[in-house]
Amino acid sequence: MIRTPLRPLARILEARARGENPAAIERENLRLRHERMRDTARSRAEGRLLMLGVMFCAAFLVVGVRMGTLAAAVPSEPRAAASGAAIVAQRADIVDRNGNILATNLATHALYAQPPHMIEPARVARELAQIFPDLDEQRLLADFTGERKFLWIKRRLSPEQMQKVHDIGDPGLLFGPREMRLYPNGRLAAHVLGGSGFGREGVSSAEVVGRAGVEQAFDGWLRDPANGGAPLRLSLDLTVQAAVERVLAGGMRLMNAKGATAILMDVNTGEVISMVSLPDFDPNERPRLPTQGDPSDSPLFNRAVQGVYELGSTFKTFTIAQALEEGIVSPKTVIDTKGPMVWGRYRIRDFRNYGPELSVTDVLVKSSNIGTARLAQRIGAERQRAFLDRLGFLETVPLELVEAPTGKPLLPPRWTDISMLTISYGHGLSASPMHLAAGYATLANGGFRVTPTLLAGGGKPGERVVSAETSAAIRSMLREVVSHGTATLADVEGYSVGGKTGTADKPKRTGGYHKDKVLATFAAIFPSDAPRYVLVVTLDEPEDTSGSEPRRTAGWTAAPVAGEIIRRAAPLLGLRPEIETAQGFGVTLAAN
Structure with missing residues (x-):
């Protein structure tokens, strides 16, 4: 930056020639310099205030949009992130030659426990044994009061069972979403279908894998997302x-x-x-x-x-x-x-x-x-x-x-x-x-x-x-x-x-x-x-x-x-029976 001298020689000489006081020139130039410095500082401050105002407005706008999004979204429980490959739970249906369902999926829940978060382990064990007669109350109590931090209780729950467990009201009992395999026709074609079970399991999902029959023979195909959910069509007629x-x-x-x-x-x-x-x-x-x-x-x-x-x-x-x-x-x-x-x-x-x-x-x-x-x-x-x-x-x-x-x-x-x-x-x-x-x-x-x-x-x-x-x-x-x-x-x-x-x-x-x-x-x-x-x-x-x-x-x-x-x-099967043709009508005419 080039600064103008406060006592320019040319003006000093002219002032002396006219008999004026050269010090007035210096004071005037000093005043003008201070005014310019003041104007520059004011301009810089105004620019900074404007930038700060724009930033605050943008921040408030982002916060407002996020609050609006959260207000419109369906509430859900927070989930802990875990490393590793995602579990693909979706599995294609199996149908007969006419499109009738032989195997499909049903959304359900699994029940697990976190004993450190339980308030009344004894009461929880007693009421769970009443809901699920196949569970042993003493074994549950030992698990709840021991050193275990996590344990599965039931891999699959019916809606009625889930409601009864929910009514227990203990924070140590938690539910995990599941997709289970359902065979709506029961025993029909059991040896063809074979059956399925859970493979890799997590708190929030489980992998459904084939155990026998076509469920296992076509396991990769049934789990392949590239098929777009298309059903496996069998030659069976239900x-x-x-x-x-x-x-x-x-x-x-x-x-x-x-x-x-x-x-x-x-x-x-x-x-x-x-x-x-x-x-x-x-x-x-x-x-x-x-x-x-x-x-x-x-x-x-x-x-x-x-x-x-x-x-x-x-x-x-x-x-x-x-x-x-x-x-x-x-x-x-x-x-x-x-x-x-x-x-x-x-x-x-x-x-x-x-x-x-x-x-x-x-x-x-x-x-x-x-x-x-x-x-x-x-x-x-x-x-x-x-x-x-x-x-x-x-x-x-x-x-x-x-x-x-x-x-x-x-x-x-x-x-x-x-x-x-x-x-x-x-x-x-x-x-x-x-x-x-x-x-x-x-x-x-x-x-x-x-x-x-x-x-x-x-x-x-x-x-x-x-x-x-x-x-x-x-x-x-x-x-x-x-x-x-x-x-x-x-x-x-x-x-x-x-x-x-x-x-x-x-x-x-x-x-x-x-x-x-x-x-x-x-x-x-x-x-x-x-x-x-x-x-x-x-x-x-x-x-x-x-x-x-x-x-x-x-x-x-x-x-x-x-x-x-x-x-x-x-x-x-659409086969019509063959009707034997009669040799004659067998009608006898009789006179009145």
């Missing part, structure tokens, strides 16, 4: 599932069986329309896995895919289909059935004497072990194994259930000639009912391999296993079995049902077979002339006591149950 389950449960009680399973499948797409395993459970209260005893006795055991059994004479259909496909025989070819058939130290017998010879069709209709073994001899062990492999009997079923891989077929250690003979009529190889359903679907749909699926939309047909001509011949034979063979009790008026019975003695744990315990199976296709569905019904240790003597064969036990299932389910 109405048909309910009908099948009701009939099977009644048949199981009527036949005094310890367990049962039924599978209804689309023969073209492999879609499982219904899958029932009894006894079952409620996935809302999924029981614990058994730690001792036979796992198959647990209600958690899925007999449809985990149960691996010798399926008896239902396998004869595959032997005959292969013999027809390879041109070894025709349906009318006569087979030697004189018995017993001796192979080394083994003897193969029929259930009863069917005579010295039968046609290939009658071998299946009358269920001749000897006739089927004769056909297996012509096929050979190597070709038999290859054919069953193409049908999927040598590997686990690729079904969308976590339990499916456990149902691995039991094969003979060496595929010897005697193994070939016994496997031809259903002994020596164990498979699941789902294997059997897929195999019959393949033979019924024109010969294309079927892969079972629980997803709506189905899959594409696989490789051709048998020709259309072989498929048609097998369908005709299976219809003969029901119309006048071993499965007449499965015939349903109005619906052309074809099928095959199979009765296998249950093996003992110590070796050998039980004489009075069997596994009865009936595999059906309908309508037999143009099949759309396959049904497999299996009863574990059935016994029909309606006659003078107990009857355990599949024709008396599994077949009638399957017939009733078809009678109930076919209309629900």
Whole structure:
């Protein structure tokens, strides 16, 4: 800054020349300098005051807006921030093929305690034990008065229970929001859905994870936010599932069986329309896995895919289909059935004497072990194994259930000639009912391999296993079995049902077979002339006591149950009964 001198020389000289006092010039310049300094300071102060005023106005405006926002917001309890990954609780619904809810979510609360904040621990323990009878009052009191700072009391609360706990009024009892999995249909389709539980848990949320069934198989998909909350659509039909389950449960009680399973499948797409395993459970209260005893006795055991059994004479259909496909025989070819058939130290017998010879069709209709073994001899062990492999009997079923891989077929250690003979009529190889359903679907749909699926939309047909001509011949034979063979009790008026019975003695744990315990199976296709569905019904240790003597064969036990299932389910599937046309009106004219 350049300052003007108080005594400028030019003015001093001029003043002296005029005889004026030079000191007046200095005083005047000093006065003007002070005035300029005063004006500058005033200007600076006014600017600062203006800036300060603007800042105060802005601050008051922000505070006012925030107060208005808080006043308009819904009040909520403050939550402590925690580090770590957020828990994603949202889980997609599961629906059947028609959009009916099978599994959904329900907002609820969990109850936890902070003992240091409790006022009356003894009273709280006593009243909680009254609300929840499964809680022990003394154990609660010990936890509340000990050194614990936090403990869960109940993972899920009903609204009524929550209100009762709230009425206790102790600040040490707190609620945490939860999203629980709800199965509104209870036990229906329990083995398909499986069940769920809590994974990672926090005070304000919990992770819902699948424990079994499709809930576990599609756990990642159901929890993936990228799906936008779209439901998982299964191939099940809820109405048909309910009908099948009701009939099977009644048949199981009527036949005094310890367990049962039924599978209804689309023969073209492999879609499982219904899958029932009894006894079952409620996935809302999924029981614990058994730690001792036979796992198959647990209600958690899925007999449809985990149960691996010798399926008896239902396998004869595959032997005959292969013999027809390879041109070894025709349906009318006569087979030697004189018995017993001796192979080394083994003897193969029929259930009863069917005579010295039968046609290939009658071998299946009358269920001749000897006739089927004769056909297996012509096929050979190597070709038999290859054919069953193409049908999927040598590997686990690729079904969308976590339990499916456990149902691995039991094969003979060496595929010897005697193994070939016994496997031809259903002994020596164990498979699941789902294997059997897929195999019959393949033979019924024109010969294309079927892969079972629980997803709506189905899959594409696989490789051709048998020709259309072989498929048609097998369908005709299976219809003969029901119309006048071993499965007449499965015939349903109005619906052309074809099928095959199979009765296998249950093996003992110590070796050998039980004489009075069997596994009865009936595999059906309908309508037999143009099949759309396959049904497999299996009863574990059935016994029909309606006659003078107990009857355990599949024709008396599994077949009638399957017939009733078809009678109930076919209309629900949109199949119209075929009405036989009358030959004449039968009207007699009479004169008055």
